[in-house]
Amino acid sequence: MFAVIFTTLRGVVIGFAYWNERIIICKARDEAIEIIEKKRRVGDLIKA
Helix, strand or coil: CHHHHHHHHHHHHHHHHHHHHHHHHHHHHHHHHHHHHHHHHHHHHHHC
């Protein structure tokens, strides 16, 4: 019985860690793309 509970909890923790990391990476990527696009616009304004 203990092994089943332990295995289930371990699976839940690993699943949560994977999900959380995936969400953080997606947000970081989106923010980086947004910053790059803003800098590109500023650069275009300076060139004009």
